[in-house]
Amino acid sequence: MxxxxxxxxxxxxxxxxxxxxxxxxxxxxxxxxxxxxxxxxxxxxxxxxxxxxRGIEKATESRNYIQNLYLLERICGICSHTHAMTYSLGVEKLAGVEAPPRAQAIRVIVAELERIHSHMLWLGVAAHEAGFDTLFMYSWRDRETVMDLLELLSGNRVNYSANVLGGVKFDITPEQAGDVLKGLDFLEGRNRHYLDVVSNDALLLGRIRGVGVMTQADAERLGAIGPTARASGVALDVRIDAPYIAYKDFQPALITETAGDLEARFKVRVREIEESIRLIRLLLEHLPEGELVARMPRRIPAGEAISRVEAPRGEAFYFIKSNGTDTPARVKVRTPTIFNMATVLSLAKGLQLADMPMILVGIDPCFSCNDRMVTVREAERAETWTWNELREHGIKVYQR
Amino acid sequence: MSNLVDQITAGLKTWARVNSPWVIHFNSGSCNGCDIEILATLTPRYDLERFGVKLQGSPRHADVLVCTGPVTRQARERLIRIYEQMPEPKFVVAVGSCAVSGGVFEGCYNVMGGIDRVIPVHAFIPGCPPRPEAIIDGVVKLLSSLQSPAPVQPIMGPDGGKA
Structure with missing residues (x-):
C-alpha cells in the first residue's frame, strides 16, 4: 500500500x-x-x-476457413460463441448457404445462455469494484448454474465450439431441454432477487444512482452500443434492428432505461438476463425439427460479406473477403468495447476519482487485469497505484 | 545447534508456504477464458481459499505466479518484471494451452509462445481453458511437491528464455 x-x-x-x-x-x-x-x-x-x-486478423489469412473457426472463437473467452457464430454467418453468406432451422435455434439458445453468463459475470465484477463482495460471491455462485447448462449442452464451460460452418455440432435432446428449463427456473428466481438488490439496496444505490449520467444525445454522439447505450434510452439492438438466424421468428423485447446512470446500466443488464431466460424457454418449446448442418460447398466462392451479431457487450461485426482459395483474403473484426471507450472518457470529466472504477466497469470492458496505475505529480514524483488501491480508495470515499 | 534451528525454520517456512500460498495472477495476452476460470476457482462453488490460497495484487507479496495466455511482445517485459519483483522462492504456474505452448495463437506475428519461453515454469496446466478442478489439482500438486524431498524443478523453454 x-x-x-x-x-x-x-x-x-x-x-x-x-x-x-x-x-x-x-x-x-x-x-x-x-x-x-x-x-x-x-x-x-x-x-x-x-x-x-496478437495479430489474429493476420493469422486468419494463413489458416483455412475451418481452422479459423477455432482461432476466432478464442478472441474472447467470455463471448466465444458470438465470435464463432458471427464468423460462421459471414462464411455461410459467402457460400450462399443458410443453416437449417434447428441449427439456428440451437445457436440462439447457446448465444442467450452466453449472454446470461456474461451479464452475471459482469454483475459480480461490478459489485466487487463497488466493494459489495457479497453480491459478487452470490452472483458467481449462481452463474455456475448457467455454466453447468452450457457444459451439459456442449461439453465445455467456456469455449463451447457449438458452431461448424453451415450449422451446429450438437443437438439438444428432450432430457437436456428439461434440465435447461430446470436451471432457468432457478436462475429466474435468483435474477428477480438481483433486480431487487440493484433497485433497492441503499448501499449499492449510493454508489450507482445518479453517477456517470450519459444522456441519450451523448450516447448517440459518442457511438455507444450495447447495454451501455440502451441504459441511456438508445433503442439499439442488432437482434431487433437486423434480425439474424432464429431471432427473425423469436423476437426479444428491447430493454432500455432512460436514466443513463450506472443504476440504469445495472438494471438493463439484469433485465436482459430475464429476457434471455424467456427467449430460451420459448425456443426450447418451439425447437424446430430437422438437420443440424447444411451442406457447405467445398470451396468458398470469391466475394465479400459482412455479418452482425448482438454480443453481450454490443454489436460484433465481421467483414470477410474471400478470393476463392481455402483461406480468407481478409477478416476484419470489430468488437463492442472499443466503441464504448469513448463514453468512459467523456463521462469521466467532472466526476470524482473515486468513481472511476465504477465508470470503467460500467461499460463491461473485461477489466479483470487492470491492476496498475501510476500517479505522476508535476513529473517529479511518481507513485504506483494498483487497481486494488484505486478500488479501495473508491470504497473509502463512499464510506463517509 | 544452529543446524537444528535452520532445520526447524526451514520446516516452518515450508509449512507456512504450503498452507497459505499467496498467488498473483498475470495475463500476458490471454483471451479471458482462463482468467474467468481462475476467478471461478475463488468463488463459492470451488473455493480455492480452503487450501489457504489467497489471490492478491502485488508481486512483492506473492509466492506463486499464475500466468495465462501466450506471451505477446508487449507483455513480455511486464511479465519478466513481475517475475523479478517476486521474492525467492517463487513458483510459476502456466494455466491453459496458450500459456503452455502458445496454443491456437502459435505463429501469430506478435506472439512469442508459451510462458516458458520467457520465464522458468514449475507447473503446466493444459486445457482450453482448464476446468477449475484442473487448476486446483495443479496448484495442490505443486504445493504437495514442496513437502517432498525432491520438489519440482522449473523448466525453461527451448531458447532458454532468450526469446
Whole structure:
C-alpha cells in the first residue's frame, strides 16, 4: 500500500495526471488511461489502445476457413460463441448457404445462455469494484448454474465450439431441454432477487444512482452500443434492428432505461438476463425439427460479406473477403468495447476519482487485469497505484 | 545447534508456504477464458481459499505466479518484471494451452509462445481453458511437491528464455 490519499497535500489549482494501465492484457482492446485530476475531480481523460495485440486478423489469412473457426472463437473467452457464430454467418453468406432451422435455434439458445453468463459475470465484477463482495460471491455462485447448462449442452464451460460452418455440432435432446428449463427456473428466481438488490439496496444505490449520467444525445454522439447505450434510452439492438438466424421468428423485447446512470446500466443488464431466460424457454418449446448442418460447398466462392451479431457487450461485426482459395483474403473484426471507450472518457470529466472504477466497469470492458496505475505529480514524483488501491480508495470515499 | 534451528525454520517456512500460498495472477495476452476460470476457482462453488490460497495484487507479496495466455511482445517485459519483483522462492504456474505452448495463437506475428519461453515454469496446466478442478489439482500438486524431498524443478523453454 502506498501513501494514503489524504496525506497528499494538493496546493490549490495544481493538477495530477493519473495514468491507469499501461496495460490490462485480458482485453482485446487493452488500454492505458490518463486522468488529469484537480484535487479529487477528474478534469480530462485520454485512452491509448493497442497494447496486447496478437495479430489474429493476420493469422486468419494463413489458416483455412475451418481452422479459423477455432482461432476466432478464442478472441474472447467470455463471448466465444458470438465470435464463432458471427464468423460462421459471414462464411455461410459467402457460400450462399443458410443453416437449417434447428441449427439456428440451437445457436440462439447457446448465444442467450452466453449472454446470461456474461451479464452475471459482469454483475459480480461490478459489485466487487463497488466493494459489495457479497453480491459478487452470490452472483458467481449462481452463474455456475448457467455454466453447468452450457457444459451439459456442449461439453465445455467456456469455449463451447457449438458452431461448424453451415450449422451446429450438437443437438439438444428432450432430457437436456428439461434440465435447461430446470436451471432457468432457478436462475429466474435468483435474477428477480438481483433486480431487487440493484433497485433497492441503499448501499449499492449510493454508489450507482445518479453517477456517470450519459444522456441519450451523448450516447448517440459518442457511438455507444450495447447495454451501455440502451441504459441511456438508445433503442439499439442488432437482434431487433437486423434480425439474424432464429431471432427473425423469436423476437426479444428491447430493454432500455432512460436514466443513463450506472443504476440504469445495472438494471438493463439484469433485465436482459430475464429476457434471455424467456427467449430460451420459448425456443426450447418451439425447437424446430430437422438437420443440424447444411451442406457447405467445398470451396468458398470469391466475394465479400459482412455479418452482425448482438454480443453481450454490443454489436460484433465481421467483414470477410474471400478470393476463392481455402483461406480468407481478409477478416476484419470489430468488437463492442472499443466503441464504448469513448463514453468512459467523456463521462469521466467532472466526476470524482473515486468513481472511476465504477465508470470503467460500467461499460463491461473485461477489466479483470487492470491492476496498475501510476500517479505522476508535476513529473517529479511518481507513485504506483494498483487497481486494488484505486478500488479501495473508491470504497473509502463512499464510506463517509 | 544452529543446524537444528535452520532445520526447524526451514520446516516452518515450508509449512507456512504450503498452507497459505499467496498467488498473483498475470495475463500476458490471454483471451479471458482462463482468467474467468481462475476467478471461478475463488468463488463459492470451488473455493480455492480452503487450501489457504489467497489471490492478491502485488508481486512483492506473492509466492506463486499464475500466468495465462501466450506471451505477446508487449507483455513480455511486464511479465519478466513481475517475475523479478517476486521474492525467492517463487513458483510459476502456466494455466491453459496458450500459456503452455502458445496454443491456437502459435505463429501469430506478435506472439512469442508459451510462458516458458520467457520465464522458468514449475507447473503446466493444459486445457482450453482448464476446468477449475484442473487448476486446483495443479496448484495442490505443486504445493504437495514442496513437502517432498525432491520438489519440482522449473523448466525453461527451448531458447532458454532468450526469446
Amino acid at each position: 502506498t501513501q494514503p490519499i489524504e496525506k497528499i497535500e494538493t496546493p490549490k489549482g495544481e493538477r495530477f495526471i493519473i495514468p491507469i494501465g499501461p496495460q490490462h492484457p485480458a482485453l482485446k482492446e487493452p488500454g492505458h488511461f490518463e486522468f488529469t485530476v484537480d484535487g479529487e475531480t477528474v478534469k480530462d481523460a485520454t485512452v491509448r489502445l493497442g497494447y496486447v495485440h
